[in-house]
Structure formats: structure tokens, C-alpha cells
Amino acid sequence: MSEDIKARRRWMGLLARSSHNAIRARLNDAPPLPPHSRLRGPETGLVMLRGRAGGDGSAFNLSEMTVTRCAVTLEDGTVGHAYVAGRDRQQAELAAVLDAALQNAALRPALMGAVVEPLAAQEAEHRAREARKAAATRVQFFTMANMR
Amino acid sequence: MAYVAVKGGERAIGNAHAWLAETRRGDTDVPELDVAQVAQQLGLAVDRVMAEGSCYDRDLAALAIKQARGDLIEAAFLLRAYRTTLPRFGYAAPLDTGAMRIRRRVSATYKDLPGGQVLGPTFDYTHRLLDFTLAAAGEPPAPAPEVEAEDAEAPRVTELLARENLMRRDEASEVEPADLTRQPLSFPAARPTRLQNLARGDEGFLLGLGYSTQRGYGNSHPFVGEIRHGSVTVCFTPPELGFEIEIGEIDVTECQMVNQFHGSRSEPPQFTRGYGLVLGQGERKAMSMALVDRALQAGELGEDRTAPAQDEEFVLMHSDNVEATGFVEHLKLPHYVDFQSELEVVRLMRATAAEPEKAEP
Numbered sequence: 001m002s003e004d005i006k007a008r009r010r011w012m013g014l015l016a017r018s019s020h021n022a023i024r025a026r027l028n029d030a031p032p033l034p035p036h037s038r039l040r041g042p043e044t045g046l047v048m049l050r051g052r053a054g055g056d057g058s059a060f061n062l063s064e065m066t067v068t069r070c071a072v073t074l075e076d077g078t079v080g081h082a083y084v085a086g087r088d089r090q091q092a093e094l095a096a097v098l099d100a101a102l103q104n105a106a107l108r109p110a111l112m113g114a115v116v117e118p119l120a121a122q123e124a125e126h127r128a129r130e131a132r133k134a135a136a137t138r139v140q141f142f143t144m145a146n147m148r
Numbered sequence: 149m150a151y152v153a154v155k156g157g158e159r160a161i162g163n164a165h166a167w168l169a170e171t172r173r174g175d176t177d178v179p180e181l182d183v184a185q186v187a188q189q190l191g192l193a194v195d196r197v198m199a200e201g202s203c204y205d206r207d208l209a210a211l212a213i214k215q216a217r218g219d220l221i222e223a224a225f226l227l228r229a230y231r232t233t234l235p236r237f238g239y240a241a242p243l244d245t246g247a248m249r250i251r252r253r254v255s256a257t258y259k260d261l262p263g264g265q266v267l268g269p270t271f272d273y274t275h276r277l278l279d280f281t282l283a284a285a286g287e288p289p290a291p292a293p294e295v296e297a298e299d300a301e302a303p304r305v306t307e308l309l310a311r312e313n314l315m316r317r318d319e320a321s322e323v324e325p326a327d328l329t330r331q332p333l334s335f336p337a338a339r340p341t342r343l344q345n346l347a348r349g350d351e352g353f354l355l356g357l358g359y360s361t362q363r364g365y366g367n368s369h370p371f372v373g374e375i376r377h378g379s380v381t382v383c384f385t386p387p388e389l390g391f392e393i394e395i396g397e398i399d400v401t402e403c404q405m406v407n408q409f410h411g412s413r414s415e416p417p418q419f420t421r422g423y424g425l426v427l428g429q430g431e432r433k434a435m436s437m438a439l440v441d442r443a444l445q446a447g448e449l450g451e452d453r454t455a456p457a458q459d460e461e462f463v464l465m466h467s468d469n470v471e472a473t474g475f476v477e478h479l480k481l482p483h484y485v486d487f488q489s490e491l492e493v494v495r496l497m498r499a500t501a502a503e504p505e506k507a508e509p
Contacts, residue, residue: 013394045235057318060340065204085396132294137267
């Protein structure tokens with residue numbers, strides 16, 4: 001997989017796991033987004049989630065989840081996509097516009113610095129806090145009989 | 149006789165629904181419940197409605213609970229109905245529960261297991277005494293304690309046993325699993341079909357069936373190999389992109405039940421497993437699902453099928469509470485024509501039976 005696609009997957013994932021408000025707040029420190037037009041959506045639909053029997057066996061269909069998708073194009077023809085869990089159409093459209101803008105080498109550094117990296121830091125901090133709370137509930141059980 | 153439709157009653161129905169709305173709101177001197185409050189503070193009810201409504205969306209489930217006045221089966225029904233209005237974008241990649249960001253993970257089989265035992269936010273070890281301080285709205289509780297976390301891998305307990313060849317491995321076939329939202333249930337049902345059915349099945353029904361296996365109806369000697377709860381990443385490959393992306397993160401609960409197996413002609417004695425995977429934090433449901441999943445493997449393992457929990461037609465046909473409630477509750481709808489015909493039949497039979505007596509003296 002090329003470096004470009006790896007970088008794109010990373011920001012698409014971060015934008016999907018974030019929220020409209022959180023992304024919007026980061027945009028205050030970013031250069032204005034280029035004008036765009038909608039190619040498709042934003043529209044809400046379903047994705048079927050899957051699990052595996054025993055965690056590692058055959059796949060099975062678990063349940064659906066709501067997902068909102070959007071595709072936009074910039075004036076230079078760059079196409080941006082977003083698939084975002086939930087029903088937030090504003091988040092999906094914003095994520096699609098950012099996906100398009102981030103593909104532009106001239107816009108990328110400023111948007112990475114103002115939006116993507118702060119969102120990544122926010123997520124990492126949230127996950128680390130959860131991990132520390134979990135670690136505080138780690139137990140050592142002692143059995144009262146000798147184990148054979 | 150088939151069901152015969154009735155007409156009329158529009159005004160009464162409209163008025164009944166207006167009264168329902170008033171009753172739902174309750175005493176207007178009490179502040180109205182916000183959907184966000186339901187989503188945040190009744191999280192386990194939300195989890196259950198998402199699991200049984202078979203649709204992951206916390207806000208929709210919370211709205212359904214508010215609309216249904218807290219009737220969780222009615223709420224699951226509302227969610228199921230809503231999902232039929234949405235297009236299907238496709239299938240996600242199977243969730244990697246091995247890479248779960250763990251909030252809770254316990255094992256009843258190993259005291260010291262790699263990755264450790266993490267209690268997480270649990271009702272276990274509480275005293276089940278009513279806490280009257282919750283009745284008096286006060287300050288929010290102090291933040292939960294934090295300690296520095298080691299970056300420990302948490303391999304599956306079943307994998308530890310499988311490495312020693314003491315655990316029967318689940319065969320991973322890459323065959324596309326059947327989808328109950330697309331194809332009706334047929335028998336015999338493959339394990340992926342059974343797991344989909346159980347994952348959306350009624351918690352109470354599965355709890356009762358799971359309990360029955362412990363009490364000797366299809367005894368399967370279970371141990372909790374592992375329960376884990378936390379967040380997993382959802383990955384999806386949009387066809388227009390051609391590569392996989394992460395589209396969000398969801399909470400799930402997984403249970404690996406370890407069971408005895410005496411072996412068969414073709415297999416040595418070893419442990420077998422039952423599997424449960426449920427949306428949200430649904431430990432009781434995940435455990436019950438794992439017990440029932442194991443019981444339903446009786447046929448494949450060459451065990452006698454004697455108990456209700458081992459009878460896949462009985463289990464799978466009756467596990468869905470939306471279907472069950474539809475058929476049970478339809479009995480209260482007008483059946484005047486059907487009943488009239490039954491009434492006439494009974495009167496006729498009685499008259500026929502009485503006639504010979506008249507003739508006798």
C-alpha cells in the first residue's frame with residue numbers, strides 16, 4: 001500500500017471517529033477550506049457489522065450500524081470521500097471536504113497541523129485515560145486452596 | 149379461518165394515542181427527559197435496544213426508549229422498523245476483538261493470564277443495596293482513579309488452550325455467511341446463521357435457555373474462559389475507494405465459554421467452546437449466547453440432542469422478541485369473525501351431542 005493511501009486512511013479514520021463539533025473547532029486555526037460541490041449525499045444508510053465465531057473462526061453477520069457517507073469535488077477536480085458511523089450529515093460532508101483538501105499537497109501541511117494531528121492527539125489522550133482507569137481496576141486473585 | 153380485517157374506530161384510536169403521548173410525558177412539573185440523558189445515563193438499556201433492535205446507533209436507541217416509555221422490546225421494534233427505511237451500503241470487515249481496547253476483561257479459568265484481569269465498570273462485587281444518595285441529585289461523583297497502564301497484550305484464553313491442542317479450533321471458512329436480514333431462516337442452520345440469530349435474540353429468552361443447560365437440560369459443564377468488553381474499530385472497504393478505511397468505533401462484549409467434551413470416534417477428549425458477541429456492554433447476554441451457542445453445537449459434536457437448548461429449530465425460531473411479540477400481541481386485535489365462526493361450531497357440536505339424549509327416554 002502506498003504512503004499516500006496510508007496517510008489518507010489515517011485521516012479518514014480520525015475524521016470518522018471524531019465529531020462535527022470537534023472538527024469544526026479545529027478549523028478555526030486552519031486556512032479556509034476550498035469551495036466544493038456535492039457529488040453524492042450526504043446520505044445515511046446501513047453497514048452490516050460482522051464478527052467471527054470464537055473471535056477467530058468463520059465470519060457471521062452481527063448487526064447493522066448507521067453510517068453516513070458523502071462525496072464531494074473541489075474546483076480542481078479532486079474528489080473527497082467520507083464514510084462516518086452515525087447519522088451526522090454535517091460531519092460526513094466536512095470529512096469529505098477535508099479528505100479532498102488533504103489530497104492537495106499545498107493545503108495538506110496546514111490542515112494536518114491544524115486539524116488532523118490535534119484530533120489524533122485528542123483521541124490518543126482519551127484512549128490513554130481509559131487505559132489508566134482500566135489499569136486501576138486490574139486485580140490479582142488469590143486462590144484459597146493449593147492449586148494442583 | 150384467516151384473519152378478517154375490521155374498519156372504523158379512527159377517532160378512538162387518535163384519542164388513545166393522544167392520551168399515550170400525555171401519559172408518556174407524565175407530570176409536567178417534572179422536567180422532561182432529554183434523549184441525551186437517556187443515551188448517557190441509561191446506557192445499558194440503550195445497549196440492549198441496539199443489540200435486540202440489531203442496529204448500532206446510540207442516539208436512535210435512546211430516542212426509541214423515550215418514545216416507548218422505557219418498554220425495551222417496543223423500543224427494539226421501533227429501531228427495527230426504522231432500519232428498514234435505510235439503504236444498505238455493504239458489509240464491514242469482521243471485527244477484530246483481539247485488538248479490542250479493553251475496559252473489562254475477566255477469566256474464571258486462569259488466575260494469572262497474560263494481559264491480566266481488569267474489572268472495569270462492573271456491578272460485580274457491589275452489595276446490591278439501594279443507594280439513596282442517587283435519589284437526591286447532588287454533585288457528580290469523583291473521577292475514577294487512574295494508574296499508569298502497562299502496554300500488555302491480551303491474547304484470547306481459548307488461544308492459550310488451542311496452542312496446547314486442548315481446545316477444539318473453530319474452523320474458519322471464508323464462505324460468505326448467510327444474512328438473516330436478507331434470507332429467511334432455514335434448517336439445518338449453519339453456525340454463522342445461528343450466531344447472527346442469537347446476537348439479535350431476546351436476552352431473557354437466551355438467559356433462560358442458558359440457565360437450563362446449567363441445570364442439566366443438555367449439561368455442558370461451562371467455565372468462563374474469558375469475558376472482555378471495550379471498543380473495537382469498524383473497517384469497511386467502499387467500492388469507489390478500493391481500499392479499507394476505518395469508519396468508526398463501537399463498544400462490544402465478547403464471551404468465550406469453555407466446555408468439556410468427552411471426545412468422539414474421530415476426535416480426542418478436549419475442550420470445546422461457546423461464543424457470545426453482543427453490541428454494547430451486555431455481559432449477561434454474551435454469556436447466555438455463549439452457553440446456547442455451545443448447546444446448539446451438539447449435532448456437530450455427535451452429542452445426543454435431548455434438551456430444548458440443543459434443538460436449533462426451537463431456539464432459533466423463538467429467540468427474536470420482535471417476531472415473538474408480533475405474533476403473541478396480534479391476539480388482542482379484533483378477531484370477531486374468526487371467533488364468531490368458532491362460536492357457531494361449538495354451538496352446533498353441543499346441539500348435536502344433546503340430541504341423542506332427548507331421543508332416549
